[in-house]
Amino acid sequence: MAKPLDIVIYPSPILEKVSEEVKFPLDNSTTTLITDMWATLAEKGIGLAAPQVGVNKQICIIHLIADARPKGKKDLNFVMINPKIVFESQVENLMVEGCLSFRRFFYEIWRPANISVEFFNEKGKKRTLKAKEWLARVIQHEIGHLQGNLFIKMGGKKIKKDDLKGREVID
Numbered sequence: 001m002a003k004p005l006d007i008v009i010y011p012s013p014i015l016e017k018v019s020e021e022v023k024f025p026l027d028n029s030t031t032t033l034i035t036d037m038w039a040t041l042a043e044k045g046i047g048l049a050a051p052q053v054g055v056n057k058q059i060c061i062i063h064l065i066a067d068a069r070p071k072g073k074k075d076l077n078f079v080m081i082n083p084k085i086v087f088e089s090q091v092e093n094l095m096v097e098g099c100l101s102f103r104r105f106f107y108e109i110w111r112p113a114n115i116s117v118e119f120f121n122e123k124g125k126k127r128t129l130k131a132k133e134w135l136a137r138v139i140q141h142e143i144g145h146l147q148g149n150l151f152i153k154m155g156g157k158k159i160k161k162d163d164l165k166g167r168e169v170i171d
């Protein structure tokens with residue numbers, strides 16, 4: 001049975017380490033980790049990286065609910081293993097980011113608006129994905145976790161939870 005894991009909260013040193021590459025085929029502990037990560041993310045957020053549950057492996061999961069996507073699209077759930085951003089647009093956009101490992105504040109951050117990312121799925125198949133808007137933002141935030149590059153260190157403007165005033169947040 002999948003079990004929700006405890007979320008590692010900043011300033012745990014685990015959050016600032018570079019995660020290790022995952023080898024294929026996945027071993028049992030990695031498969032279990034991914035299942036438990038899904039149980040952990042359920043209803044809580046739109047992305048989770050393995051270091052946030054205390055494991056420095058290059059794995060992150062993305063869950064975009066249909067409401068946050070263009071009309072007619074379904075929920076989008078996928079696992080990214082050993083992801084690498086292979087293209088970043090010169091054009092950047094400004095969004096407010098939150099994080100399950102930082103519950104009391106948010107940051108307004110500029111990042112590339114469009115990206116391409118290469119990653120492996122759970123079967124070890126290589127995938128390339130072009131992403132924009134929300135999806136591009138979530139992917140960049142999660143890959144940051146795998147490199148120990150936390151969103152709080154990107155020179156953005158800090159915003160307290162009470163000061164969000166209904167702004168859209170990537171959390």
Ligand SMILES: [Zn+2]
Pocket residue numbers: 098099100101141145
């Ligand atoms: Zn985060």
